[in-house]
Amino acid sequence: MSAMHAIPKLSRAQAAELVKRCYDLTPSEVHSLPSWDDQNLRVVTVDGGQFVLKIMNSKTNKNPAMTEVQTYAMNLLQEKGFPTQKVLKTTTGQVMFLEDIDCGHGLQKFLVRLLTYLPGIQIAKAPLSPELLYDLGQTAARMDLVLKEMEHPQLSALQRDDFKWNLSNVLLLEDYMNLLDGHPLQAGVRTVLHQYKTYVAPKYSAFRKCVIHGDLTHLNMLVEADESHAYKLSGIIDFGDMSLGYFVHELAISIMHAMLARPNPMEVGGAILAGWESVLPLNQAERDCLFWLVLSRFCQSVVLCMQILTVQPENQEYFVDSAKNDGLILQQLLDLGKERVEEVWFQTAADCSRTKSQMK
Incomplete structure (x- = not known):
């Protein structure tokens, strides 16, 4: 949970464009969610779907294997009936991908995932x-x-x-x-x-x-x-x-x-x-x-x-x-x-x- 790394700061417009481009979903609302050192955004689409766009901090990007295992675990638990989020695939079949984002210090690569939104x-x-x-x-x-x-x-x-x-x-x-x-x-x-x-x-x-x-x-x-x-x-x-x-x-x-x-x-x-x-x-x-x-x-x-x-x-x-x-x-x-x-x-x-x- 160290803060000695870049935290992503997408605008709502940037987030909406990313979701449209990578997941072929059309957002109608984008809201910030609490997060320690990533960026979490609640996305509501025009057809009523709700998702969480999660952009990982720059330190996490250095170990994508760990995020890959975490993603696999979430999907496994969801399949077993636990109330965990499911990770959606992009239009090209990826469960996560690197995106170039400028957080005020030039372009940096951040790991991106789109997850189902859980109520409560x-x-x-x-x-x-x-x-x-x-x-x-x-x-x-x-x-x-x-x-x-x-x-x-x-x-x-x-x-x-x-x-x-x-x-x-x-x-x-x-x-x-x-x-x-x-x-x-x-x-x-x-x-x-x-x-x-x-x-x-x-x-x-x-x-x-x-x-x-x-x-x-x-x-x-x-x-x-x-x-x-x-x-x-x-x-x-x-x-x-x-x-x-x-x-x-x-x-x-x-x-x-x-x-x-x-x-x-x-x-x-x-x-x-x-x-x-x-x-x-x-x-x-x-x-x-x-x-x-x-x-x-x-x-x-x-x-x-x-x-x-x-x-x-x-x-x-x-x-x-x-x-x-x-x-x-x-x-x-x-x-x-x-x-x-x-x-x-x-x-x-x-x-x-x-x-x-x-x-x-």
């Missing part, structure tokens, strides 16, 4: 019921089981050893600890990194490997209300952080980011865990390390948001608020301690699973 709102904007959290955990586990069996000639592109947001690379945060000098969280982050190094890392040989989405955040999960006004998952988006990893990493990331969407973060972990274990029960090593992996993800968010601030000072309000909110929950979890948090998570998961079995 971000899960962060919806009330998170235990049922929805259970569904989130269950869906994440089912999805990773499909991805584990995925075959692709470029699969090795997902071995992202230098990717700072990969949960396998938590210790890369040590290079940025100076950003926390004088910060009240510095001691807490150091504690988590120490526990990761001495407690978690030795257990990695017992973690089960797979391909993970890697970014199942409260912003990348979409929901819609059904006839009874209960919210259901309607979309899984943004596969840009996919990597070869571990099942327990996906679970930890899902729990951490769902915590950001609840007034009482402690209410989140148990229901997600119950849904996950209805598909894929944790082994003992994964169970022992879940707490520290969730906290490690909080540390990544706090430290890397501060690092991004050094290169994106214009986005100070967003990143300062993000680091502050994540830091508050991180400190709360540290204060409660591993034993107490696990007691809440695993007891809630057991209660949730018992309720589900009684309803069958």
